[in-house]
Amino acid sequence: MIFINLAVRNLKRHKVRSFLATVGIIIGVVAIASLGIMGSSFSTLVGGMVSDVSDTVLVTPHRAASSGDPFDPRNTLAASISTKNVGLIERAAGEHRVVPMILASDRLQVRDTSGYATIYAMPAADIPFLLEWEAGLYPQGRSSGVMVGSLLADELNLHPGSRIEIGGESVRVVGIAAERGMGIDINPDYAVIVTEDWYTERHGDQDYSQVIVKVSDLSAIEDVKASIDQQINRRREVVDVLDSREILEIYYETLDAMNIFLLGIGGVSLLVASVSILNVMIISVTERTAEIGLVRSIGARKREILRMFLYESLILGILGSIIGGTISAVVAYYASASISVLFADFAVSGEAGIPVSVVIGYVAFAMAFGIGTSVIAGFYPSWKAAQLNPIEALRYE
Template identity: 35%
Template sequence: MRLLDRLWGSFPAVLMARRNVARAKTRSALAVAVILIGVVAIGAIGAGGVAFQESQFETLGSIGADLQVFPGEDNEHGYLSAADVGRIDRVSGQAEIVPLNRENADAIEGGSTVGTATLYGVDDPASLYEVREGSIPANWRSGVLVGSTLADRYDLRPGSKVTLGRTTVEDGRTVRRTEEYRVKAVLAQAGQADIANPNQAFVLPPSEFDDGAYAQVIVRAEDATAANETAMEIKRTFNGRRQIVSVFERGDIAEQIDEAFRLINLFLVGIGAISLVVAGVSIANVMLMSAIERREEIGVLRAVGYQKLDIVRIMLAEATLLGALGSLLGGAVTLAVVAAINDALLGDPFAFPTGSLRYVAAGMGFGVIASLIAGIYPAWAAARERPVEALRG
């Protein structure tokens, strides 16, 4: 305590400000409470927005630098051939490519159709999907992988049998085929925007589909820049005056979603900042009332040699102390609130993304700055009072 008193004593203005704040406990406590509310409003809204954004991206799935190449409107086949896949592979450089077959099928139980589903043909499912139950065979040539939604709907597990009805064209004739497959694995729940979303689909080996007829090719680029360059190269290679292929850059969607979340978050933080403006007005009122009540005291200080600048320092120190105390308490409360938000949205109370901590720090800094600015006019008004008039009360 003695060391602390000596430290306070080294700054007379701060020492006097501390005593003045302590004398008006109720008024000071109310000012601190208003600052606390403002800090919590900014920090909790901003950090909560970041947590919400993180949770939504988890729901949407991985929207990264992948490209999706589809048959264009001028593609006479309506699909991508094996030759097309080879050309895409060559122009994609080091990027991994995943050709994808797609059909529709009927799920059959007891000889009757019980529902419809999408069929995907993927040579390496592990490159796209995660497994909830079972495992994907290393040399996958038979069997079926089931999406989590279909597995729950039809009570399918690894080892279960599933019957699928498909319509294909053989020798120019439309043929209806019914085939039975053994379930190898149940795939994990995927985000809504995941490529070839498997939740309501069955995944088969490519050998189960027509050779050389691909619905799309996925190009897994390293980053957004590489994805954009690859997309441009694919378009130059295939498209001249006709659109043979259509390229969809998923990174653009990610940027648009991120920008939308950022703007929404800034809007909400702006609303929260209004509470700190109110807090600043409250601090200004407290400081004005303090200056009025202490007119004689300020007159004595001026009479014994205190300059205007000294009075300004004391008053600003009071405002800063109130702001600092309110901001520190507000920061602690904000962290507790954000921890509860993280637990609700992210499943981990301590999953503080970097962006959320920035909002907490910004709220605390804004609290101190707002208090300091609010104290400027009362400090100036108190300092410009003539000592004789102040002593008269």
């Protein structure tokens, strides 16, 4: 107990130095916990984004570049799925519903508000299959009526009967699509939905941007994918065929890598703080060399001197970790509330908030890491103090 009191006394004697070392630990703990919680919250959000489309197979054009280099200019080449290939997909899918669609964007003008909006063009019969309506009617054939997503309608105060301009043409809103949330297949909440006939009448016949296959039996997903791949990619890669589980796995792999990167940044900041503790402890040993000699001369053992200085680094680590953990918990609470508000519109199901167990886990990990690095940083100066010769230490000036 006396050695703990000596450690506390020395830390109080050098308040500014001890405070600065503690601040470094606090920053490191907050960085690790906060960045870890942030990465986990985005993983939770992505999980909710695709939870309602597990019956979906997404067929997209295979890009010209296969090198994986994001700076390869071939990645920017436009790609599409021809009408012939859509027919092959329908043949391969058999009884399962196939929905080809064109994705585009055009200038949207509503009263004094203007900007660009995403446009989904698909066969009129497929719109009720993919989307539920909130108000009004579904667009039909070549009629000039369009459907808008619920969030876009709320933002621009639109309702069935409103008039908007798309690409300079005035059109009537005939229906509002019910809020659907973000998914891997279609994200209509901030989009304009039109029939394929309406779109091609104005822009000419075009190939499709993607094809959605809705599988009636989840156990048939692998067979449907294999059949499409064999039908179209027999000679060369024409399309990419993915289901929602594969896309979710890609998202998770990317987010896991990002999470490790974020934790690495926090870890570096904590290692920098441990260097500060190492510096503080070396200075403390140097300043107290004569005191160490006196304590050794009256019977203190090496391991007791080692413990006395280790207690100093341990106290700094515990104090900094407790404060940092408390701050991290508060940050996590507000981050969870903010993410729930910002991304609630995009989550398909569940809440976008951060689970309490995740917060506790990351805070506990950060605190343990903070205490551990503090003890490790203080071990060498403590060992050095314990090895001092008592006679030489007493004569030190």
